[in-house]
Amino acid sequence: MSPRFLPFYLECRGRGGRKQKREARRAPPPHHRRSGRADRYSSCASAAGGGATHPRQRSGMLSATEPLFSFGVIADVQYADIPDGRSFLGVPRYYRHSLSVLRRAVRSWNGAGGVRFCVNFGDIVDGFCPRDRSLAAVRAVVREFDAFRGGPAFHMLGNHCLYNLPRADLVRELRMPGGPGRAYYDVSPWPGYRLVVLDAYDFSAVGRARGDPVAARARRLLDARNPNRDKNSPAGLDGTDRRFVMFNGGVGAAQLRWLDAVLRRAARRAEKVVLCSHLPLHPAAASPTGLMWNYDEVMAVVRRHGRCVVACFAGHDHKGGYAVDERGVHHRTLEAALECPPGTDAFGRVDVYPDRLTLVGSDRMASTEMMLATATARLRSSELPSSA
Protein backbone atom coordinates (compact mmCIF):
# COMPACT_ATOMS: atom_id res chain seq x y z
CA MET A 1 0.00 0.00 0.00
CA SER A 2 1.38 3.37 -0.92
CA PRO A 3 2.76 5.41 1.97
CA ARG A 4 0.26 8.14 1.19
CA PHE A 5 -2.54 5.69 1.85
CA LEU A 6 -3.72 5.88 5.39
CA PRO A 7 -0.95 7.28 7.51
CA PHE A 8 -3.73 6.65 10.03
CA TYR A 9 -2.81 2.96 9.92
CA LEU A 10 0.96 3.14 9.96
CA GLU A 11 1.24 2.39 13.63
CA CYS A 12 -0.43 -0.96 12.97
CA ARG A 13 1.76 -2.07 10.11
CA GLY A 14 4.54 -3.75 12.08
CA ARG A 15 5.74 -6.95 10.52
CA GLY A 16 3.57 -8.24 7.75
CA GLY A 17 2.88 -4.74 6.44
CA ARG A 18 4.71 -5.30 3.16
CA LYS A 19 2.74 -5.61 0.01
CA GLN A 20 2.04 -9.23 -0.79
CA LYS A 21 2.15 -10.95 -4.12
CA ARG A 22 -0.93 -13.05 -4.38
CA GLU A 23 -1.51 -16.10 -6.48
CA ALA A 24 -5.10 -16.85 -5.72
CA ARG A 25 -7.33 -19.01 -7.79
CA ARG A 26 -10.14 -17.26 -9.62
CA ALA A 27 -13.65 -18.47 -8.89
CA PRO A 28 -15.13 -20.87 -9.56
CA PRO A 29 -12.74 -23.83 -9.11
CA PRO A 30 -14.08 -27.30 -9.94
CA HIS A 31 -15.45 -27.89 -6.46
CA HIS A 32 -17.31 -24.57 -6.38
CA ARG A 33 -20.54 -25.59 -7.92
CA ARG A 34 -24.17 -24.70 -8.10
CA SER A 35 -26.17 -27.25 -6.21
CA GLY A 36 -29.61 -28.18 -5.08
CA ARG A 37 -31.39 -26.68 -2.16
CA ALA A 38 -29.87 -26.27 1.25
CA ASP A 39 -32.54 -28.39 2.89
CA ARG A 40 -31.87 -31.49 0.83
CA TYR A 41 -30.51 -33.21 3.96
CA SER A 42 -32.94 -35.10 6.10
CA SER A 43 -34.81 -32.77 8.35
CA CYS A 44 -34.28 -33.02 12.07
CA ALA A 45 -35.53 -30.76 14.87
CA SER A 46 -32.86 -28.42 16.17
CA ALA A 47 -32.20 -28.32 19.89
CA ALA A 48 -32.15 -24.76 21.21
CA GLY A 49 -28.76 -23.74 22.55
CA GLY A 50 -25.46 -25.51 22.01
CA GLY A 51 -25.73 -29.24 22.59
CA ALA A 52 -22.52 -31.21 22.35
CA THR A 53 -23.26 -33.15 19.20
CA HIS A 54 -24.74 -32.38 15.84
CA PRO A 55 -28.08 -34.13 15.24
CA ARG A 56 -26.59 -35.56 12.06
CA GLN A 57 -23.60 -36.90 14.00
CA ARG A 58 -24.11 -40.55 14.89
CA SER A 59 -23.49 -41.45 18.54
CA GLY A 60 -21.28 -38.43 19.17
CA MET A 61 -18.35 -39.88 17.18
CA LEU A 62 -16.25 -37.45 15.17
CA SER A 63 -16.55 -38.57 11.61
CA ALA A 64 -15.52 -36.91 8.38
CA THR A 65 -19.04 -37.54 7.10
CA GLU A 66 -20.86 -35.86 9.98
CA PRO A 67 -20.56 -32.14 10.75
CA LEU A 68 -19.51 -30.99 14.22
CA PHE A 69 -21.98 -28.14 13.96
CA SER A 70 -23.48 -25.86 11.32
CA PHE A 71 -24.26 -22.18 10.95
CA GLY A 72 -26.59 -20.26 8.66
CA VAL A 73 -25.44 -17.47 6.33
CA ILE A 74 -27.29 -14.74 4.46
CA ALA A 75 -26.09 -11.45 2.95
CA ASP A 76 -27.45 -8.15 1.69
CA VAL A 77 -31.11 -8.50 2.58
CA GLN A 78 -31.45 -4.71 2.05
CA TYR A 79 -35.10 -4.89 2.99
CA ALA A 80 -37.39 -1.94 2.36
CA ASP A 81 -41.15 -1.81 2.08
CA ILE A 82 -40.92 -0.09 -1.31
CA PRO A 83 -41.54 -1.20 -4.93
CA ASP A 84 -38.83 -3.18 -6.70
CA GLY A 85 -36.05 -1.19 -8.32
CA ARG A 86 -32.58 -1.46 -9.79
CA SER A 87 -29.00 -0.89 -8.72
CA PHE A 88 -27.02 2.04 -10.08
CA LEU A 89 -25.82 -0.32 -12.81
CA GLY A 90 -29.33 -1.56 -13.62
CA VAL A 91 -29.45 -4.90 -11.79
CA PRO A 92 -33.00 -5.65 -10.52
CA ARG A 93 -33.50 -5.39 -6.75
CA TYR A 94 -36.47 -6.94 -4.96
CA TYR A 95 -36.73 -4.91 -1.77
CA ARG A 96 -39.81 -6.62 -0.31
CA HIS A 97 -39.14 -10.14 -1.50
CA SER A 98 -35.76 -10.18 0.27
CA LEU A 99 -37.64 -10.48 3.58
CA SER A 100 -39.30 -13.65 2.25
CA VAL A 101 -35.87 -14.99 1.32
CA LEU A 102 -34.76 -14.38 4.92
CA ARG A 103 -37.92 -16.05 6.24
CA ARG A 104 -37.24 -19.14 4.13
CA ALA A 105 -33.61 -19.11 5.27
CA VAL A 106 -34.66 -19.19 8.93
CA ARG A 107 -37.18 -21.93 8.22
CA SER A 108 -34.52 -23.97 6.46
CA TRP A 109 -31.98 -23.51 9.30
CA ASN A 110 -34.61 -24.45 11.88
CA GLY A 111 -35.45 -27.57 9.92
CA ALA A 112 -31.94 -28.69 9.09
CA GLY A 113 -30.88 -29.60 12.63
CA GLY A 114 -27.49 -28.74 14.11
CA VAL A 115 -27.54 -25.10 12.99
CA ARG A 116 -26.20 -23.47 16.16
CA PHE A 117 -26.06 -19.82 15.08
CA CYS A 118 -26.47 -17.73 11.98
CA VAL A 119 -24.56 -14.83 10.48
CA ASN A 120 -26.08 -11.89 8.63
CA PHE A 121 -23.47 -10.16 6.49
CA GLY A 122 -24.87 -6.64 6.59
CA ASP A 123 -26.83 -4.22 4.42
CA ILE A 124 -29.92 -5.02 6.42
CA VAL A 125 -32.04 -2.11 5.17
CA ASP A 126 -31.70 -0.40 1.79
CA GLY A 127 -30.68 3.24 1.47
CA PHE A 128 -33.85 3.90 -0.56
CA CYS A 129 -35.99 3.02 2.45
CA PRO A 130 -37.53 6.32 3.63
CA ARG A 131 -35.49 7.53 6.58
CA ASP A 132 -38.45 7.61 8.95
CA ARG A 133 -39.24 3.95 8.14
CA SER A 134 -35.69 2.60 8.30
CA LEU A 135 -35.76 1.67 11.98
CA ALA A 136 -39.02 -0.24 11.43
CA ALA A 137 -37.38 -2.03 8.49
CA VAL A 138 -34.41 -3.09 10.64
CA ARG A 139 -36.81 -4.29 13.33
CA ALA A 140 -38.77 -6.30 10.73
CA VAL A 141 -35.53 -8.04 9.74
CA VAL A 142 -34.56 -8.68 13.38
CA ARG A 143 -38.02 -10.19 13.97
CA GLU A 144 -37.35 -12.70 11.22
CA PHE A 145 -34.03 -13.63 12.83
CA ASP A 146 -35.81 -13.97 16.18
CA ALA A 147 -37.71 -16.92 14.69
CA PHE A 148 -34.41 -18.80 14.40
CA ARG A 149 -34.43 -21.42 17.14
CA GLY A 150 -30.88 -22.78 16.84
CA GLY A 151 -29.04 -20.04 18.77
CA PRO A 152 -27.91 -16.44 18.31
CA ALA A 153 -27.87 -14.36 15.12
CA PHE A 154 -24.69 -12.35 14.57
CA HIS A 155 -24.98 -9.18 12.49
CA MET A 156 -22.57 -6.71 10.95
CA LEU A 157 -22.86 -3.25 9.44
CA GLY A 158 -22.97 -2.55 5.71
CA ASN A 159 -22.95 0.77 3.88
CA HIS A 160 -26.73 0.70 3.36
CA CYS A 161 -27.35 0.23 7.09
CA LEU A 162 -25.48 3.47 7.69
CA TYR A 163 -27.17 5.58 5.01
CA ASN A 164 -30.27 6.16 7.12
CA LEU A 165 -29.52 5.09 10.68
CA PRO A 166 -26.96 6.09 13.32
CA ARG A 167 -24.34 3.46 14.02
CA ALA A 168 -25.11 3.39 17.77
CA ASP A 169 -28.80 2.66 17.11
CA LEU A 170 -27.87 -0.16 14.73
CA VAL A 171 -25.45 -1.73 17.21
CA ARG A 172 -28.22 -1.68 19.83
CA GLU A 173 -31.02 -2.93 17.56
CA LEU A 174 -28.84 -5.71 16.20
CA ARG A 175 -27.74 -6.70 19.73
CA MET A 176 -24.08 -6.74 18.77
CA PRO A 177 -22.07 -8.19 21.65
CA GLY A 178 -19.04 -5.86 21.37
CA GLY A 179 -20.43 -3.18 23.70
CA PRO A 180 -22.25 0.14 23.11
CA GLY A 181 -21.53 1.63 19.69
CA ARG A 182 -18.93 -1.01 18.79
CA ALA A 183 -19.68 -2.98 15.64
CA TYR A 184 -16.79 -5.46 15.79
CA TYR A 185 -16.60 -8.43 18.12
CA ASP A 186 -15.57 -12.04 18.51
CA VAL A 187 -17.36 -15.03 20.00
CA SER A 188 -16.59 -18.70 20.38
CA PRO A 189 -19.85 -20.31 19.27
CA TRP A 190 -18.41 -23.83 19.50
CA PRO A 191 -15.43 -25.18 21.44
CA GLY A 192 -12.27 -24.80 19.36
CA TYR A 193 -13.87 -22.35 16.91
CA ARG A 194 -14.00 -18.57 16.90
CA LEU A 195 -16.16 -16.22 14.89
CA VAL A 196 -14.63 -12.78 14.35
CA VAL A 197 -16.90 -10.06 13.00
CA LEU A 198 -15.27 -6.94 11.55
CA ASP A 199 -16.66 -3.45 11.24
CA ALA A 200 -15.75 -2.67 7.62
CA TYR A 201 -17.05 0.94 7.98
CA ASP A 202 -15.01 1.83 11.03
CA PHE A 203 -12.87 4.02 8.76
CA SER A 204 -15.36 5.48 6.32
CA ALA A 205 -17.11 8.54 5.05
CA VAL A 206 -20.46 6.74 5.28
CA GLY A 207 -22.65 7.19 8.34
CA ARG A 208 -20.56 9.98 9.84
CA ALA A 209 -21.22 13.69 9.97
CA ARG A 210 -19.02 15.75 7.64
CA GLY A 211 -17.24 17.30 10.62
CA ASP A 212 -16.39 13.94 12.16
CA PRO A 213 -12.56 13.56 12.14
CA VAL A 214 -12.77 9.96 10.91
CA ALA A 215 -15.05 11.03 8.04
CA ALA A 216 -12.66 13.89 7.25
CA ARG A 217 -9.70 11.47 7.02
CA ALA A 218 -11.75 9.08 4.90
CA ARG A 219 -12.66 11.93 2.55
CA ARG A 220 -9.01 12.93 2.29
CA LEU A 221 -8.18 9.36 1.33
CA LEU A 222 -10.92 9.39 -1.32
CA ASP A 223 -9.70 12.76 -2.63
CA ALA A 224 -6.19 11.31 -2.92
CA ARG A 225 -7.20 8.03 -4.56
CA ASN A 226 -10.32 8.85 -6.57
CA PRO A 227 -10.23 11.81 -8.98
CA ASN A 228 -13.98 11.70 -9.72
CA ARG A 229 -16.25 14.43 -8.51
CA ASP A 230 -18.73 11.71 -7.50
CA LYS A 231 -16.72 9.64 -5.03
CA ASN A 232 -19.13 6.72 -5.47
CA SER A 233 -17.90 6.38 -9.04
CA PRO A 234 -14.87 4.19 -9.82
CA ALA A 235 -14.65 5.61 -13.38
CA GLY A 236 -11.05 5.81 -14.59
CA LEU A 237 -9.64 3.76 -11.70
CA ASP A 238 -7.80 0.56 -12.59
CA GLY A 239 -7.69 -2.87 -10.96
CA THR A 240 -7.86 -2.92 -7.18
CA ASP A 241 -7.70 0.90 -7.11
CA ARG A 242 -11.38 0.72 -8.04
CA ARG A 243 -12.09 -0.02 -4.38
CA PHE A 244 -11.53 3.64 -3.49
CA VAL A 245 -15.17 4.62 -3.69
CA MET A 246 -17.35 6.12 -1.01
CA PHE A 247 -19.60 3.06 -0.59
CA ASN A 248 -16.59 1.11 0.74
CA GLY A 249 -14.60 1.59 3.92
CA GLY A 250 -11.87 0.09 6.03
CA VAL A 251 -10.80 -1.26 9.40
CA GLY A 252 -9.29 1.44 11.64
CA ALA A 253 -6.08 1.33 13.64
CA ALA A 254 -7.66 0.35 16.97
CA GLN A 255 -9.68 -2.39 15.34
CA LEU A 256 -6.56 -3.74 13.60
CA ARG A 257 -4.81 -3.90 16.99
CA TRP A 258 -7.84 -5.66 18.45
CA LEU A 259 -7.87 -8.16 15.58
CA ASP A 260 -4.18 -8.84 16.12
CA ALA A 261 -4.81 -9.61 19.81
CA VAL A 262 -7.86 -11.79 19.08
CA LEU A 263 -5.98 -13.84 16.50
CA ARG A 264 -2.90 -14.16 18.71
CA ARG A 265 -5.07 -15.61 21.48
CA ALA A 266 -6.93 -17.87 19.04
CA ALA A 267 -3.66 -19.20 17.59
CA ARG A 268 -2.34 -19.91 21.10
CA ARG A 269 -5.50 -21.88 21.87
CA ALA A 270 -5.33 -23.66 18.49
CA GLU A 271 -8.80 -22.35 17.61
CA LYS A 272 -10.03 -22.26 14.03
CA VAL A 273 -11.23 -18.79 13.13
CA VAL A 274 -13.92 -17.77 10.67
CA LEU A 275 -13.52 -14.09 9.78
CA CYS A 276 -16.68 -12.22 8.75
CA SER A 277 -16.84 -8.82 7.11
CA HIS A 278 -19.39 -6.98 4.99
CA LEU A 279 -16.59 -6.05 2.60
CA PRO A 280 -14.57 -8.79 0.85
CA LEU A 281 -10.90 -9.20 1.71
CA HIS A 282 -9.46 -10.79 -1.43
CA PRO A 283 -9.33 -9.35 -4.96
CA ALA A 284 -9.95 -12.76 -6.56
CA ALA A 285 -13.12 -13.34 -4.53
CA ALA A 286 -14.94 -10.15 -5.50
CA SER A 287 -15.07 -7.37 -8.03
CA PRO A 288 -12.42 -4.72 -7.27
CA THR A 289 -15.11 -2.07 -6.67
CA GLY A 290 -16.39 -4.15 -3.75
CA LEU A 291 -13.13 -4.63 -1.86
CA MET A 292 -12.32 -3.25 1.56
CA TRP A 293 -10.01 -0.20 1.28
CA ASN A 294 -7.32 -1.77 3.46
CA TYR A 295 -7.99 -5.45 2.79
CA ASP A 296 -4.22 -5.94 2.51
CA GLU A 297 -3.61 -4.60 6.02
CA VAL A 298 -6.28 -6.90 7.45
CA MET A 299 -4.80 -9.88 5.61
CA ALA A 300 -1.32 -8.96 6.85
CA VAL A 301 -2.65 -9.28 10.40
CA VAL A 302 -4.25 -12.61 9.47
CA ARG A 303 -0.96 -13.91 8.04
CA ARG A 304 0.89 -12.92 11.21
CA HIS A 305 -0.95 -15.68 13.07
CA GLY A 306 -0.26 -18.69 10.90
CA ARG A 307 -3.32 -20.45 9.63
CA CYS A 308 -5.67 -19.95 12.53
CA VAL A 309 -8.01 -18.12 10.14
CA VAL A 310 -9.46 -20.84 7.95
CA ALA A 311 -12.04 -18.84 6.03
CA CYS A 312 -13.17 -15.28 5.37
CA PHE A 313 -16.81 -14.73 4.47
CA ALA A 314 -18.23 -11.45 3.12
CA GLY A 315 -21.23 -9.87 1.43
CA HIS A 316 -21.53 -6.56 -0.48
CA ASP A 317 -20.54 -7.81 -3.94
CA HIS A 318 -23.96 -9.17 -4.82
CA LYS A 319 -23.01 -11.69 -7.47
CA GLY A 320 -20.72 -13.54 -5.05
CA GLY A 321 -17.27 -15.05 -5.53
CA TYR A 322 -14.74 -17.49 -4.21
CA ALA A 323 -10.96 -17.83 -4.06
CA VAL A 324 -8.33 -19.59 -1.98
CA ASP A 325 -5.31 -17.46 -1.13
CA GLU A 326 -1.66 -18.52 -1.12
CA ARG A 327 -1.93 -19.54 2.56
CA GLY A 328 -4.95 -21.77 1.93
CA VAL A 329 -7.44 -19.31 3.46
CA HIS A 330 -10.85 -19.61 1.79
CA HIS A 331 -12.51 -16.35 0.76
CA ARG A 332 -16.22 -16.68 0.01
CA THR A 333 -18.28 -13.65 -0.96
CA LEU A 334 -21.95 -14.52 -0.59
CA GLU A 335 -24.65 -13.91 -3.19
CA ALA A 336 -27.23 -11.28 -2.19
CA ALA A 337 -30.75 -12.04 -0.96
CA LEU A 338 -31.86 -8.70 -2.45
CA GLU A 339 -31.29 -9.81 -6.02
CA CYS A 340 -33.46 -12.94 -5.83
CA PRO A 341 -36.47 -12.66 -8.16
CA PRO A 342 -39.68 -13.74 -6.42
CA GLY A 343 -39.68 -17.45 -5.64
CA THR A 344 -35.90 -17.77 -5.68
CA ASP A 345 -33.50 -17.80 -2.75
CA ALA A 346 -29.92 -17.01 -1.77
CA PHE A 347 -28.91 -18.25 1.66
CA GLY A 348 -26.79 -21.07 2.93
CA ARG A 349 -25.77 -23.37 5.71
CA VAL A 350 -22.12 -23.97 6.52
CA ASP A 351 -21.47 -27.49 7.79
CA VAL A 352 -18.30 -27.51 9.87
CA TYR A 353 -16.26 -30.74 9.81
CA PRO A 354 -12.87 -31.32 11.40
CA ASP A 355 -11.24 -31.13 7.96
CA ARG A 356 -13.50 -28.85 5.93
CA LEU A 357 -16.30 -26.31 5.77
CA THR A 358 -19.10 -27.10 3.37
CA LEU A 359 -21.32 -24.24 2.31
CA VAL A 360 -24.61 -25.77 1.26
CA GLY A 361 -26.23 -23.04 -0.79
CA SER A 362 -29.85 -22.53 -1.76
CA ASP A 363 -30.54 -21.97 -5.46
CA ARG A 364 -28.78 -18.64 -6.22
CA MET A 365 -26.11 -19.23 -3.59
CA ALA A 366 -23.47 -21.61 -4.91
CA SER A 367 -22.38 -24.50 -2.74
CA THR A 368 -18.70 -24.51 -1.89
CA GLU A 369 -16.51 -27.22 -0.42
CA MET A 370 -13.62 -25.67 1.53
CA MET A 371 -10.94 -28.15 2.54
CA LEU A 372 -8.83 -27.03 5.49
CA ALA A 373 -5.07 -27.29 5.54
CA THR A 374 -3.86 -30.27 7.54
CA ALA A 375 -2.76 -29.75 11.13
CA THR A 376 0.87 -30.29 10.08
CA ALA A 377 0.60 -27.68 7.34
CA ARG A 378 -1.04 -25.32 9.82
CA LEU A 379 1.87 -25.69 12.21
CA ARG A 380 4.44 -25.26 9.45
CA SER A 381 2.62 -22.21 8.20
CA SER A 382 2.71 -20.55 11.61
CA GLU A 383 6.50 -20.78 11.38
CA LEU A 384 6.55 -18.95 8.04
CA PRO A 385 7.62 -15.34 8.02
CA SER A 386 4.53 -13.15 7.92
CA SER A 387 5.35 -11.84 4.44
CA ALA A 388 5.58 -15.29 2.83
Ligand SMILES: Nc1ccn([C@@H]2O[C@H](COP(=O)(O)OP(=O)(O)OC[C@H](O)CO)[C@@H](O)[C@H]2O)c(=O)n1
Ligand atom coordinates in the same frame (compact mmCIF):
# COMPACT_ATOMS: atom_id res chain seq x y z
N1 LIG B 1 -20.90 3.50 -10.03
C1 LIG B 1 -21.68 3.82 -8.98
C2 LIG B 1 -22.12 2.81 -8.11
C3 LIG B 1 -22.91 3.16 -7.05
N2 LIG B 1 -23.27 4.46 -6.88
C4 LIG B 1 -24.12 4.83 -5.74
O1 LIG B 1 -23.51 4.38 -4.55
C5 LIG B 1 -24.46 3.98 -3.61
C6 LIG B 1 -24.22 2.53 -3.23
O2 LIG B 1 -24.33 1.71 -4.39
P1 LIG B 1 -25.10 0.33 -4.33
O3 LIG B 1 -24.92 -0.38 -5.63
O4 LIG B 1 -26.50 0.55 -3.88
O5 LIG B 1 -24.24 -0.39 -3.19
P2 LIG B 1 -24.38 -1.87 -2.65
O6 LIG B 1 -23.71 -1.87 -1.33
O7 LIG B 1 -25.78 -2.34 -2.73
O8 LIG B 1 -23.53 -2.74 -3.69
C7 LIG B 1 -22.14 -2.62 -3.72
C8 LIG B 1 -21.58 -3.18 -4.97
O9 LIG B 1 -22.26 -4.34 -5.38
C9 LIG B 1 -20.09 -3.50 -4.77
O10 LIG B 1 -19.55 -4.22 -5.83
C10 LIG B 1 -25.83 4.16 -4.27
O11 LIG B 1 -26.36 5.41 -3.87
C11 LIG B 1 -25.48 4.19 -5.74
O12 LIG B 1 -26.41 4.88 -6.51
C12 LIG B 1 -22.82 5.42 -7.73
O13 LIG B 1 -23.15 6.60 -7.56
N3 LIG B 1 -22.01 5.08 -8.78
